[in-house]
Amino acid sequence: MALFFMTLGIGIVAPIAGVGGGVLFTPLTMAFYPFSTDFIRGAGLVMAMTSALSSAPHFAKKGLANLRILAPVVVVSIIFSILGGIIGLWVTNAFPQGKSYIKIGLGLILFVVFLVYLFSKRVEFPEIRHIDPISEKLDIHGMWYEPSLGKVVEYKTTNLLYALPAFAGVGFIAGMFGLGAGWANVPVLNLVMGAPLKVATSTSMMIITINDAAACWVYMARGAMLAMIIVPSVLGITIGARIGARIAVKSRPKSIKYLVMAIMLFAAVMDIWKGLHGLGLAPPI
Amino acid sequence: MAVVVEKEKEAVGTELKEVLVEPMNYIFGRIMEILTIIGLIAMFVPGIIYIITGKGYLSRDVVVKYWDLKASAFWEKVMGVKVFGYSWFLNHLSATDCLSIIGVCILAITPLISLFGAEIKADKKYKILIGILILEFLFAIFRPILMGH
Numbered sequence: 001m002a003l004f005f006m007t008l009g010i011g012i013v014a015p016i017a018g019v020g021g022g023v024l025f026t027p028l029t030m031a032f033y034p035f036s037t038d039f040i041r042g043a044g045l046v047m048a049m050t051s052a053l054s055s056a057p058h059f060a061k062k063g064l065a066n067l068r069i070l071a072p073v074v075v076v077s078i079i080f081s082i083l084g085g086i087i088g089l090w091v092t093n094a095f096p097q098g099k100s101y102i103k104i105g106l107g108l109i110l111f112v113v114f115l116v117y118l119f120s121k122r123v124e125f126p127e128i129r130h131i132d133p134i135s136e137k138l139d140i141h142g143m144w145y146e147p148s149l150g151k152v153v154e155y156k157t158t159n160l161l162y163a164l165p166a167f168a169g170v171g172f173i174a175g176m177f178g179l180g181a182g183w184a185n186v187p188v189l190n191l192v193m194g195a196p197l198k199v200a201t202s203t204s205m206m207i208i209t210i211n212d213a214a215a216c217w218v219y220m221a222r223g224a225m226l227a228m229i230i231v232p233s234v235l236g237i238t239i240g241a242r243i244g245a246r247i248a249v250k251s252r253p254k255s256i257k258y259l260v261m262a263i264m265l266f267a268a269v270m271d272i273w274k275g276l277h278g279l280g281l282a283p284p285i
Numbered sequence: 286m287a288v289v290v291e292k293e294k295e296a297v298g299t300e301l302k303e304v305l306v307e308p309m310n311y312i313f314g315r316i317m318e319i320l321t322i323i324g325l326i327a328m329f330v331p332g333i334i335y336i337i338t339g340k341g342y343l344s345r346d347v348v349v350k351y352w353d354l355k356a357s358a359f360w361e362k363v364m365g366v367k368v369f370g371y372s373w374f375l376n377h378l379s380a381t382d383c384l385s386i387i388g389v390c391i392l393a394i395t396p397l398i399s400l401f402g403a404e405i406k407a408d409k410k411y412k413i414l415i416g417i418l419i420l421e422f423l424f425a426i427f428r429p430i431l432m433g434h
Contacts (some may be wrong), residue, residue, distance in 0.1 A: 022355070038356035046389055053321040061308040062312030067313055067403055078421045082428070093357045138410055141307060146399040152305075209317070209396045210418070213423040214391040221429040224356040225370030225384040225389060228348045231332030238325070244314060 003033070004232040005250015007047070016247055016256045019117065021237045022048035022180035024264065026111050030103055031270035035229055037093055037099040041178030042219035043229045045085075046062050046072045047178030050234050051206035051241060059202035067159055069195060072138060074210050077162050077171030081211040084175025085218030093222075100278030106177050107272035113183045114264050120187050126194040131158045142199065157193040166192065167207075170243040175215035178210045308406035309415075316402045320395040328388025331381040341376030342374070370429045397422045 007025060015019045023245035027045035030037060079125035135158050143154040166188045174181040182204045189200035219225055276282035333373060339345035348403075351359050360368045374383035397419065404415040424431075 016428070020289070036353055036355050036359065038360075039352060047391070050321075050325070050392060051316060053324075053392060056315035057321065058317035060304060060310045060317070065310065065314070067307070067310050067411065067415070071411055071418060074416050075414060075421070078418065080426070082421075092355050099355065125421075138414075142307075143370075166374065178394045203373065210400075210422070213393045213396045214422055216389065216430075217425045220386070220389070220393070221368075221370055223360050223373050225386060226348060226352065227332050227335055227385040228343075228345060229352070230389065231329065231336060231385055235329060235333075250361045274383050 001232070001234070003029075003229065004236040006238040007233045007236030011237040012244040012247070013256055013260055013276075014237075015241060015244035016160050019260055019264075020048065020182040021051055021109075021241065022178070023183055024071075024260070025233065025237070025269070026178050027106055027204060027267035027271050028263070029233075030102070030106060031267050031274060035233045036092075037102045038089060038219070038222070039226050039229050041176075042216075042224040042226075043233050044178030045174075045216050045219060046225070046230050047234050048174075048208055049212040049216060049238055050176075050203045052182075052212065052235065054238070055240075056202070056205040056209050058152075059205060064198055064202035065141055065206040066142040066199060066203055067206070068138065068140045069189065069243060070197070070206050071110065071165060072134075072140075072160060072161065072208055073167045078214050080171035080174040080219055081215045082169045083119060084172040084177075085215040086139070086175075087172075088176035088178075089218065089222050089224060096164040097279055100275040102177070103271045103275030103278065105275075107268045107270075107275060109173060109177060109179075110264060110268035110271065114268065116183055116187065117261060117264075120195050122186075122190060124197050125153070126190065127198065128156060128158050130192040131156055132160055144198070147200070153198060155194075156197050157189075157195050158191050158223075159194065163188050163192045165201060167276070171211050174208070174211050175218065176261040178219075180201075180212060180214075182208060206283045275281055308409065312366035312406050313399045315405040317395055319384035320391060320398060324388050324391035324395060325382060326388070327391050328385050330388075331386070332388070334356040342377040342380035343382055394426070397426075400420040 007054055010021050010024045022044050025047055026040060029035065049261045056065055088102065091101055105159060121273045143152055146153045170184040173179060184202045185204035185207050189195045189203055190197055194211045195203065273285055277284055343398045347363055351362050354362060359367055374386040377383040400415055400419050404412055407415055
């Protein structure tokens, strides 16, 4: 029940703060619940995948989520996502203090996420001056109807080669730590490839469905999924996200965003502290 | 290659705006939409029954007792087995917790089936790219069976 209410709360505040649920669930659960990091990451992946699966179809049918952008980047990221899952489970199962390494790693990643949310800029409609030859050959383009402008917006993307290593890293982190990694997908799609912000956000959802689903099979094959943890978590965030989305349409108070970022920072510190304690380098909390 | 699949009028009064959406995106979204609903129902219904009754392949009390152990140690302690593959839930489909994991499987296979649908409607270059994606995804699923460890 506690897990259900925690994920319900995450589901409500995440859309208001503009963050993904997985990036709060995995570190908070690792910091405050007794579950093994394997089961938490397995549940985190299912949660991120389910959230993305619930929204991606709507965006795909509107023309916002685009397979033309997704296909070339996910060809790379899916392999790294599988690899991340394999290595992530290997670390916890092969080393006696593996879970401490994972907690420290996740805490550090969370610091990066915090900085990304704090400092990264978003560009609604990036201006593209030059299209790289590969994007040109693959004819990466799309269009959608933008209600705020009252017109159909057409776009192209660029810098595919620069984006590929970034997506490889994002895929690896998603698989290894059980995250959705929209926090990393969106800036790369928006700022590096020049996809309009709405397209970047929507296509990121589509990318998460594939990356996380592939990594899910790795966790499933190792028995790192327990219905006892997954069901209340996903149920909570599914209900919470619907409530949160309705509130977000009406108002998005900045205070909620700062609160969520403070929670994120706190979870990062807790995860690192617990990891260091597991290694015998810090006293218990 | 583009088809009209949507007409919007919300922000422009009564004026209709046509948006051209590529068939591969539309099919991908449609398949994903249907399978997600099926997967969620398949996961939640037996999953909630399992949590309420506490009876399944793994009893609720035993799970609570050992859920702090890493996955390999958990399975050795609780069932005395080493898990590698999918038989741990596929062989116990009468149990509600394993049925719930089937729901997770449906969700986790949804992008693959959506990709199959999209490939049919994709142009030549994207048929190749999506084909590679499908192979990679199949590798993720069958890796435990192919590699055996």
